[in-house]
Amino acid sequence: MTEIGEFHVMDEVEQHKVNLFLAEKAKLGDEISIKDVEGLGDIGTGNGAVVVKVRHKGTGIVMARKIIHLEVKHSTKIRIIRDLKVLHDCNFIHIIGFYTAFYLQGEVSLCMEYMNAGSLDVIVRKSGFIPENILGKISVASLRALMYLIETHSIIHNEVKPNNILLNSKGDIKLCDFGASCHLSDSLINSFIGTRSYMSPERLQGENSTVQSDIWALGFTLLEMAIGMYPIPPPKKDTLTQILSGKIKMYNFMDMSIFDILNYVVINEPPTVPDGLFSIEFKDFIDTTLRKDPKARGNLTKLLKKTWSQIYIEKDVDVAGWVCKTMNLEPVKAV
CATH class of the missing domain: 3.30.200.20 (Phosphorylase Kinase; domain 1)
Known part of the structure; x- marks a missing residue:
């Protein structure tokens, strides 16, 4: 470990x-x-x-x-x-x-x-969903990036969502757009208004951004990429089975208005990983990130020590091969 x-x-x-x-x-x-x-x-x-x-x-x-x-x-x-x-x-x-x-x-x-494969939202539109082993590497990379920002520069990302996690044909995974940090001026902050559909319950209720709100946004993003659709309201298992078998793509589909979605996040229990379709380690990780009480989510170190994180810290995954196949890119030898 x-x-x-x-x-x-x-x-x-x-x-x-x-x-x-x-x-x-x-x-x-x-x-x-x-x-x-x-x-x-x-x-x-x-x-x-x-x-x-x-x-x-x-x-x-x-x-x-x-x-x-x-x-x-x-x-x-x-x-x-x-x-x-x-x-x-x-x-x-x-x-x-x-x-x-x-x-x-x-x-x-x-x-x-420049990241030639683009962001997760672009990639998932082509792939339908993102496999768990690829998400494992994305998760570890994102957690490490968030830890680097807060530990080294005292920066809270504040904009974690699918279009701010980028990949390339080398298999590199990188966070971008941490522009709403406290280091930037108010004028620039106003140009980086966060996508509310990824905001944590406490942020939607007017509390300030913290690392814990970044953790919620990351967990929500990973869940969305895993099931290939927005996880609120909870999708039917038959729909998920069709998505994961490649029969349908549902990423752009939302069954609720943005107001109803935000209200749902604040009032209802958080979304969770559907039983029987993913590993118990992934479910445990996501359930930890999507706890309504920010103190109960654990910190970045605890999340990186989770079994699911440790698996993908150690495990070799051909991210580059999957990205190139999915996005029709020429393989590039990593440096």
């Missing part, structure tokens, strides 16, 4: 991968502007932002450029760019790499590492 305190410490292979990214980042120089990049197509939209694929003209480095429209004073612009400097220091194997940020005509651009 991995010892306490080691979960957010990288091994030599992981540190080497991060160092390769930092060496690539150094090629860009201290600052870049819109004139230095060329567009390669849209990636997606959401929460008031647009994400596009770009290439740096001088180095050929391909990046994801997130564009956030902000109408702010010059002094606020300077403060936003200054506050974003913390992203330069977030260098961890399961955190999306950050190249730089710049401001142009009311828009802040964040230039980040």
Whole structure:
């Protein structure tokens, strides 16, 4: 079993991968502007932002450029760019790499590492659901990333949800968009309003974000990916059987209005892993993350010491092979 305190410490292979990214980042120089990049197509939209694929003209480095429209004073612009400097220091194997940020005509651009398989919500639309062994690796990576952020930078992610967990054809798993942390200005925070359907009961009732609310959001996300559909209201077993057999895809289906969903989260018992379709270790893990009392969810270390986490800390899983097959990508040899 991995010892306490080691979960957010990288091994030599992981540190080497991060160092390769930092060496690539150094090629860009201290600052870049819109004139230095060329567009390669849209990636997606959401929460008031647009994400596009770009290439740096001088180095050929391909990046994801997130564009956030902000109408702010010059002094606020300077403060936003200054506050974003913390992203330069977030260098961890399961955190999306950050190249730089710049401001142009009311828009802040964040230039980040490009993940060619996309986010979990994109992937599950093609796969129908995500297998438990793949979710095991996603879970461990996400927990380690959350621990790194809080332990190293005192950052609460505050935006854990399927479209903020990214994968690539190398099998890398990374969290992005921890932009609503206390390190960012109020103006930028307002552009990163959390998706309420992944919020914990206490957040929906007006309490502040904590690591425990991130834990709820992660557990909810993993459950949704496992069953291939939104877990509220609890789906019928026949429907789940058809999803898990590949006969139907239900990811975009919601049977309740957003108001009813939020009311359900606050009032009713949390969703749970259906009996008989998944391992008891997975069910135990999810049930722990989705306890209504935030103190009862356990902390990140306790979750990483759960049997399900320990299985996938130790177990080799061909994440890259599954991702490439699912998303029709060419396999890339991992560094």
